[in-house]
Amino acid sequence: MKAAVIVFPGSNCDRDMKVAIEQSMGKSPDMVWHGDTELPETDLIAIPGGFSYGDYLRCGAIAGNSPIMREVVKKAANGTPVLAVCNGFQVATETGMLMGALLRNANQKFICKDVDLKVISQNERFVGAFEQGQTVRFPVAHHDGNFYADDESLKRLNGEGMIAFKYANSEGEVTDDTNINGSVENIAGIYNEAGNILGLMPHPERLISDQLGGTDGKTFFDNLINSLN
């Protein structure tokens, strides 16, 4: 299989994403520059985290309008799997590939720590390695991770099984206390209607070995790559 990682000016997690995919896939993904107008043939597109274009105007707004994203949106609409992490999640909402928007964290603070997430809706491709209801631990590092969706969108997200992860405690309890950034209903990650796009604020690519403090991210990427092979 082949994978592509989109590279924007300012992003700081594109290499982490490359390493995570490389470890699970056994070869390097294509690194695709934001100014390109064509995507190489690929089975997976990853939109990495990290302050594309300095987050000027709004997080993900300028990246969402970059030339390569027109191609990404097209491919995604045709069913190519897309993994959008952190700033990538913001980019995906800005393009309309995913519902909602990401606001400034409710407590105004930049949050950088490992958090527990409850797996809400099963999606073999993205969370097949985990049981529904189980908790996984991924790191977060964001200032604008406060997920917002209006009532109508929330209804659809809930009704159509489009919520992927919620901020929880290690027992899998989802409470106000475990809501690190003020996200509506503790939502940390969502799918699109077709289930081929996952956007999430936490960074699975940052927890792929014991030296980094955990391997839940490795499990996540191994499953994703295996399911696409």
Added chain:
Amino acid sequence: MKARVTISLKNGVLDPQGKAIEHALHGLGFEGVNDVRQGKVIELDLGDLDKASAPAQVEKMCTQLLANTVIENYSIELLD
């Protein structure tokens, strides 16, 4: 021809920066402040663009890039 676009978060969307400003104003003793919403102003120099086509052009800029209509409102002011 110039245009000024004012962008603010929609009512009901949490504005943590506005809240921080509100708290700071209360801290300074301005008790009469009930709520603060903050936003941004973007000024555009549109060169020789004619007055007739400017509103539609700026509107397009707002919906495509300048504002995220999921969470933000915008207003456009055309200046000579």
